[in-house]
Amino acid sequence: MHKHSRRLLRGIGLVCALALGATACGGSDDGGSGPKNVSESDVRAALEKGGTLTVWAWEPTLKEVAADFEKEHPGVEVNLVNAGTGNDQYKALQNAMSAKKGVPDVAQVEYYAMGQYALTKQLTDLTGFGAGKLADQYSPGPWNGVKAGGEGVYGLPMDSGPMALFYNKKVFDRHGIEVPTTWDEYVDAARALRKADPKAYITNDAGDAGFATSLLWQAGSRPYTVDGTEVRIDFSDEGAKKYTGTWQKLLDEKLVAPVTSWSDEWYKGLGDGTIATLAIGAWMPANLASGVKDTAGDWRVAPLPQWEAGAEASAENGGSALTLPELGGNEALAYAFVEYATAGKGVDTRVEGGAFPATTAQLNSREFQDTKFPYFGGQQVNKIFAESAANVADDWSYLPYQVYANSIFNDTVGKAYISDTTLAEGLKAWQDASVEYGNEQGFTVEK
Amino acid sequence: MTTLQPPVAAGPRPAPPPARRDRRSWTGWGFLGPFVAVFALVFLAPIVYSLYLSLFRDQLIGGTTFVGLDNYQQALRDERFWAALGRVSLFLCVQVPVMLGIALLVALALDSGRLYGRNFFRVSVFLPYAVPAVVATLMWSYMYGTRFGLVGDLNDALGLSLPDPLSPGLVLASIGNIVTWEFVGYNMLIFYSALRVVPHSLYEAAEIDGAGQIRVITAIKLPAIRGALVIATIFSIIGSFQLFNEPSVMQKLAPNAITTDYTPNFYTYSLSFSGQQHNYSATVAIVMGLITMVIAYVVQLRGMRKGV
Numbered sequence: 001m002h003k004h005s006r007r008l009l010r011g012i013g014l015v016c017a018l019a020l021g022a023t024a025c026g027g028s029d030d031g032g033s034g035p036k037n038v039s040e041s042d043v044r045a046a047l048e049k050g051g052t053l054t055v056w057a058w059e060p061t062l063k064e065v066a067a068d069f070e071k072e073h074p075g076v077e078v079n080l081v082n083a084g085t086g087n088d089q090y091k092a093l094q095n096a097m098s099a100k101k102g103v104p105d106v107a108q109v110e111y112y113a114m115g116q117y118a119l120t121k122q123l124t125d126l127t128g129f130g131a132g133k134l135a136d137q138y139s140p141g142p143w144n145g146v147k148a149g150g151e152g153v154y155g156l157p158m159d160s161g162p163m164a165l166f167y168n169k170k171v172f173d174r175h176g177i178e179v180p181t182t183w184d185e186y187v188d189a190a191r192a193l194r195k196a197d198p199k200a201y202i203t204n205d206a207g208d209a210g211f212a213t214s215l216l217w218q219a220g221s222r223p224y225t226v227d228g229t230e231v232r233i234d235f236s237d238e239g240a241k242k243y244t245g246t247w248q249k250l251l252d253e254k255l256v257a258p259v260t261s262w263s264d265e266w267y268k269g270l271g272d273g274t275i276a277t278l279a280i281g282a283w284m285p286a287n288l289a290s291g292v293k294d295t296a297g298d299w300r301v302a303p304l305p306q307w308e309a310g311a312e313a314s315a316e317n318g319g320s321a322l323t324l325p326e327l328g329g330n331e332a333l334a335y336a337f338v339e340y341a342t343a344g345k346g347v348d349t350r351v352e353g354g355a356f357p358a359t360t361a362q363l364n365s366r367e368f369q370d371t372k373f374p375y376f377g378g379q380q381v382n383k384i385f386a387e388s389a390a391n392v393a394d395d396w397s398y399l400p401y402q403v404y405a406n407s408i409f410n411d412t413v414g415k416a417y418i419s420d421t422t423l424a425e426g427l428k429a430w431q432d433a434s435v436e437y438g439n440e441q442g443f444t445v446e447k
Numbered sequence: 448m449t450t451l452q453p454p455v456a457a458g459p460r461p462a463p464p465p466a467r468r469d470r471r472s473w474t475g476w477g478f479l480g481p482f483v484a485v486f487a488l489v490f491l492a493p494i495v496y497s498l499y500l501s502l503f504r505d506q507l508i509g510g511t512t513f514v515g516l517d518n519y520q521q522a523l524r525d526e527r528f529w530a531a532l533g534r535v536s537l538f539l540c541v542q543v544p545v546m547l548g549i550a551l552l553v554a555l556a557l558d559s560g561r562l563y564g565r566n567f568f569r570v571s572v573f574l575p576y577a578v579p580a581v582v583a584t585l586m587w588s589y590m591y592g593t594r595f596g597l598v599g600d601l602n603d604a605l606g607l608s609l610p611d612p613l614s615p616g617l618v619l620a621s622i623g624n625i626v627t628w629e630f631v632g633y634n635m636l637i638f639y640s641a642l643r644v645v646p647h648s649l650y651e652a653a654e655i656d657g658a659g660q661i662r663v664i665t666a667i668k669l670p671a672i673r674g675a676l677v678i679a680t681i682f683s684i685i686g687s688f689q690l691f692n693e694p695s696v697m698q699k700l701a702p703n704a705i706t707t708d709y710t711p712n713f714y715t716y717s718l719s720f721s722g723q724q725h726n727y728s729a730t731v732a733i734v735m736g737l738i739t740m741v742i743a744y745v746v747q748l749r750g751m752r753k754g755v
Contacts, residue, residue, distance in 0.1 A: 120507055125660030148709045207703050229508050237612065257594075260702060265595055313723075407707060407721035418615050435600060442508030 037128040038332050046332035050075020053330055053337055057108035057322070058085045059158065060286070061353030064345040068339070069337055078337065086110060089244040090403055097122050097327060105328040106338055109155060110208065110320040111145030115400035117323070118148035121202045124324040125152035137343050140360035141392040145184045146321045149226045149397045155321035156342040157358035159350075162388035163214060163317045166288070168375045169377070170274045170298040171200065176237070179302050183246045186305045192257035193276060194209075201257035203277050205250070209409035210257020210318060211261075212243075217315035217396045219307045223431070226397050230446045233399070233434050235427040242307050249425065251416060258417065267291050279304055281317035282360040282385035287352030289375045296352065301381040304388060317321055319358065319437075356385060363389055401441060405434045411427045454751040500729040501537070518730035527708040528731055532738070534619065535710050542623040549629045549681060554638035555664060569639070573632035580629060580692040587625045588613075588700050613701040622693045630686070634679045641675035642668060677750035681743050686738045691716065710736045 054077055055066065066078040068130055081104065083092045090396055109117060116124045126160035131153040144159035155214055167179060172189075180186040190202035207209065210442045216223060221239025225232040250256050257263045269275035271294045278284065287297060304314055322338040324331060340346045347357050351368060362368050362385045372378045375437040400404050411425035412433055421429075431447065505513045522528055553572055556562055575583065590597035591612040599607050612621040645668060651664050669676075691712040698705040707717035711731065718728035 087721075094720075094723065116507070259594070260699065265592065268595055292583045397675065405721050407717065410702040411706040411708065414706075440506070440724075442506035 004359040011390065014143045017147075029247070033398050034125065036331065038335060040130065041333045041337045044127075046330070047073050047076065047336050050077075051330055051333055052077045052079060053106060053326060053333055054079045054081060054104040054328075055322075056083045056089060056104040057106070058080050058082050058089065059108060059320070059350075059355065061350040061355045062108075062341065062380075064349050064353055065341045066337075068349055069340055073336075075237070076337075078335065087105065087263065087330045087403065093325070097325065097447060100188075100327055100396070102336050103327040105324065105334040107323050107325050107328075108158065108320050109323045110318060111142065111316070111399045111405070112213070114145060114148040114154055114321065114323070114435040115398055116403055117325075118150060118152065119229075119400045120156040122326050123154040124326050124331065125154060126156070126324065126335065127151075127153050129331075130188055131156060131230045134339075134343055137346075137360060139360050139363060139389050139392075140394040141316045141389065142319055142321070143392045144396075145316075149400070150228075150239065154178045155323035156338050157319070157321050158342045158390060159283055159319050159356050160358040161283050161316050161318040162385055162392055163218065163279055163281055163315055164381075164388050165277055165279050165304050166284060166299055166382050167302060168270075168273055168294065168298050170295075171276045177197075179300075180305050181303070182309050183242075183305045187249050187255070193254055200274050200276060202255055202270075202327065203279065204257040204259040204261065204269060204275050205417075206258050206260045207404035207410045207414040208261060209413075211279075211407070213314045214281075214317040214397070215243050215247070216240055217393070218304065218313050220313065220393075222396065224397050224399050226400060229443045230398075231399065231438055231443050232447070233431050233438075233445060235424075236437050236447060239307075240427065241424075244427065248423050249384070250414075252293060253436045271295055273298075279317075281319065281423070282388065283318060283358040285356075285373060290352070300376055300379055301384050303384055312391045313393065314388040316392055356358065387423060399434065401434075401438060406429070408433055408437075453584055495731040497733055500726050501733055505723070505725045507728055511726075517726050517735065520728065522730050522734050525731070528711065528714060531708050531711045531714050532735070535690055537688055538619060538623060538690065541685060542626060543680065543683040543687060545623075546627045546631055546678070547634055547683065549627065550634035550679070551676075553635045554642060555630065555668065557635070557639055558642040558668070560659070569635075572635055575629050575631070577634040578629070578689075581696055583629050584625055584693045584696040585627070587621070588697055591621055592700075613697070613704060618697070618704045620703055622690070622697065624692075625693050626686075630683070634683070637675050637679050639674055641672035643748055644672045673750070679748060680745055680750065684746060685739055688712075688735065688742075710745040 008110055014216060033114060053076065055062070057080065062080060063231070066080045070076055070078055083089045083104075089108070093104075093107055093109075096104070097184040109123070115124070136154065138157045141162070141385055144161040146153055146155045146157055148154050165179075171193070172179060175193060177189050177192050177196075178185070180189045188201065193200050193202055213223075216235075216239060219239040219242045221235070221237050221243065223233060223235045223237070223240065225234075256270060259269055259275070265422065266275070269287070270278070270292045273295070303312075306313060316340060322342055324334050324338065343351070343359060347359050347362055351357055351362055357363060357368075369383045369386055370380055373381050412429040413423065415421040415429070416423045435445045501518050502513060502515060503511050504518065505511045546736075557565055557569055562568060578586075588596075593599045593602065593613075595610045596610065598612060601607055602609055610617060612618070649667050649671075650663060653667060658666065689712050690710045693707045694705050694713050695716070698707075698709070707721065708714040712735070713730045715732045715735070718724040722728075
């Protein structure tokens with residue numbers, strides 16, 4: 001009996017060792033050899049040969065683009081998969097990359113998340129594909145985004161989100177409130193609105209990392225300095241003080257609705273006038289038109305309020321690129337699709353569908369700027385967006401691990417929304433947690 | 448039975464041929480094999496793989512390195528982990544007694560046989576258990592809403608100012624309420640089925656001795672279902688320590704009140720899926736598993752000490 005149980009143990013041990021061996025064998029074997037070279041003729045040959053492309057993206061207008069692309073190149077089949085929006089897709093993508101299995105040929109990645117993938121060489125550097133010469137076609141903010149703080153080009157900009165102030169004109173008119181041009185006026189407008197209608201809020205804010213970093217960007221703060229693996233995080237500059245000073249007033253006086261964006265409550269609030277403005281990226285119109293149908297004609301767009309009267313600063317909020325994951329296949333074909341969708345004919349298709357492009361040709365075209373939007377009472381909103389795009393300072397950089405940093409924003413800065421912690425203290429806590437994580441991950445991070 | 452073999456002669460026994468011994472051991476394996484294979488693959492391999500993972504550290508810069516027990520040291524000093532454990536322990540101390548108490552009351556009421564519409568009552572108490580946890584949480588979250596939910600409607604209709612159930616101070620209680628709603632029926636069923644097998648002769652004997660209902664409960668029913676009580680308690684302890692679905696769903700609605708390290712399980716999930724810290728996540732999971740095992744074992748020892 002004794003002997004048997006020992007043998008049994010030995011057997012179990014053997015099975016475990018096998019299991020271990022199997023997992024250990026999946027070790028890394030990165031090629032690690034500079035940027036790949038794929039010439040135009042390679043791309044043309046790939047298009048003629050045809051094949052199937054797997055594209056992970058949540059951008060709604062890509063559906064039309066994929067259909068057109070298939071029509072133009074009969075041998076090509078584009079398999080468009082919505083693997084989740086933003087962070088959900090990154091989780092799926094990261095899992096596929098770790099497993100080295102099921103990685104898509106093309107993936108949509110937001111600018112803030114590119115650094116992480118670029119640095120770990122999980123995205124193909126498109127310099128060898130001739131992407132460098134497309135630089136002039138895109139506006140500077142998004143192009144800066146796909147370079148992810150390095151020399152390579154890790155994707156082609158698909159859309160951009162220069163910020164503007166969307167406001168419910170009907171609510172403003174009813175209470176006789178002026179549209180704010182500075183953030184100080186914005187606070188006054190918030191007070192006036194709250195006084196006129198205790199149920200109405202100037203905007204919603206339950207702590208959103210993307211929104212906060214965009215406002216910091218506009219205020220001139222540059223909390224992140226990235227040079228390869230040397231990183232500095234500092235939320236104590238003048239710009240950050242402007243932001244915390246003003247926004248703290250809104251929080252202290254409970255002038256912002258504690259509603260998370262994209263929730264049912266949020267859509268309801270936008271629809272019934274209890275959330276009166278949104279400072280958000282230029283990709284918002286399509287979302288408003290489809291998500292908040294009741295208020296068609298009520299909303300207008302104004303330039304983003306300024307931190308100093310008379311200034312013309314703006315920032316990007318969101319926006320994404322199409323990238324080629326290193327472990328995907330079909331590179332030449334994938335690049336052909338990405339170029340078609342972001343610099344070729346696909347751009348017009350997407351603009352018609354309500355997307356906001358990153359290409360200067362479309363941004364500056366008469367037709368684009370003169371388009372009247374019935375949802376905005378016939379206002380030519382693209383004019384304001386294009387102006388905002390031109391005013392975006394392009395020296396902002398995100399952390400090479402911004403996805404993680406954003407995921408702990410509510411753990412740290414979020415405290416300012418629900419307790420006596422101030423925004424400045426919250427930012428400090430966020431900074432400390434980000435520094436700690438960065439150092440754990442092998443970066444050299446300073447405060 | 449007859450035997451064809453001649454009686455064994457006295458004296459030194461010849462060693463059996465080696466081939467025969469081999470065959471015997473392989474036959475044993477033939478029977479054991481399927482079980483061992485499934486057992487190793489399904490039960491041991493994941494644990495061994497987690498242990499293996501917990502000895503390494505994967506960095507964005509620098510790749511994977513062997514770090515020995517560093518991750519364990521880090522976990523033991525990790526304030527976020529201990530805070531999460533403290534939170535679920537508080538949850539355990541308050542929610543589990545309340546839930547089991549209600550379940551026991553309901554089971555005793557059903558068993559008393561004095562209830563009108565017993566079957567309907569039994570099914571309706573059990574029904575929430577059939578609702579998936581995610582759906583239940585979503586449902587309750589809508590009711591908790593102070594602007595558009597039930598709480599908001601009550602405030603509007605009755606002019607009340609009920610506190611926000613999703614505020615940091617109340618959110619744990621709100622989660623406790625959901626979990627109680629979900630699992631009272633399940634525990635009630637365990638208690639009720641244990642009560643059903645108590646021999647009726649005992650009740651008759653008690654009646655002859657002149658015992659009242661309360662006396663019957665304390666002297667017969669409760670001791671008889673002691674085993675079921677201990678089992679339900681252990682299940683509830685494990686369930687509390689593994690709290691994940693409810694905070695994970697509600698985080699979307701109360702992102703500031705429910706942090707990414709709200710419960711130990713949620714913390715391991717965040718570590719792994721947002722932070723790419725699979726190795727450290729595995730370590731925290733192992734430490735948490737050990738703690739759960741120890742506590743469940745202690746409860747079992749204490750509960751069973753006097754014997755059933």
